[in-house]
Amino acid sequence: MRISLLDRSRTRRGEPDSxxxxxxxxxxxxxxxxGxxxxxxxxxxxxxxxxxxAPTVLMAAVAAATERIRVGSGGVMLPNHQPLVVAEQVGVLAALHPGRIDLGVGRSLGFTAPVRRALRSDARDTFREDLDDLRALLDGTAPVxxxxxxxxPVPLFVLATGKGLAVAGDLGLPVVVGGPVLDDPAALADYRARAGAAAHVIVSADVLIGAPELALPEAWALAAARTTGEFPPLEPPDPARRMTDRQRGAVDRAVARTLVGDELTVASRLDDLLSRTAADELMISSSTWDRAALAESDAKVAALLR
Structure with a gap:
């Protein structure tokens, strides 16, 4: 089982974004x-x-700081970019770091209306057409x-939920799935039926080996986003934090979705997840306030699945 990391550059309260x-x-x-x-x-x-x-800019920094690991985007959001520009950017990266660059793409728009206006987002859904254009540009069959x-060509992956899974299946592209889709075997079966031999499923999940409290900072941020409309920086875990019933429910659900605990607990839950989804790869997307605890968790997960 190949295992990978998705890092979202999570900010922390009291630290600069840098x-x-x-x-x-x-x-x-x-x-x-x-490894x-x-x-x-x-x-x-x-x-x-x-x-x-700016994922392609950060990919350049990561690729320059490493030597072997594959570097990619999870993902570049196609509604915000012209396919030609995306192809050119990852092309430069692939030329500088041959055989190491991946391109994961998604369809999410900006988080709020002001952000969508700043991005000049268009309400039209052209994701299928943009994917067709991007793949043609990557494999050299486009008019330009x-x-x-x-x-x-740089490998192309689709961050997919719902309709995106069907689009990826019809195009025979590998997918990265997480969240509620992991509990929807019919959606994954439909994708595999559409993609045929080209089907490839990377499962994304929050995995933390350590004290259960490690899951609280991210869970609180998710709860805040759902109840206040703002996704905040990480804060130290506070089991006694005062919350509304709605926020408490959101935190409890987020913690329940996180595969957190000691090695035996996490191994058991991972076995169940990978069995249910028949995953081809696992991508860990966890974060927590304590950077040292996160580094220790990454090391323990790598040892667990090695």
């Missing part, structure tokens, strides 16, 4: 030493809890040629 970006590069170096297969970064715009909205030309 610390989150530096932390991403440092985590990538450790991930390579631990992880891929290290991906994300795209979120104008979100207090996320330090970087993205430069630099490459000997082999």
């Amino acid at each position: 610390a989150a970006v530096v932390g991403t590069v440092e985590r990538a170096r450790r991930a390579e030493e631990l 992880f297969h891929r290290f991906w970064v994300a795209e979120h715009h104008a979100v207090p809890g996320i330090g970087s909205g 040629t993205a430069r630099p030309r490459l000997d082999a």
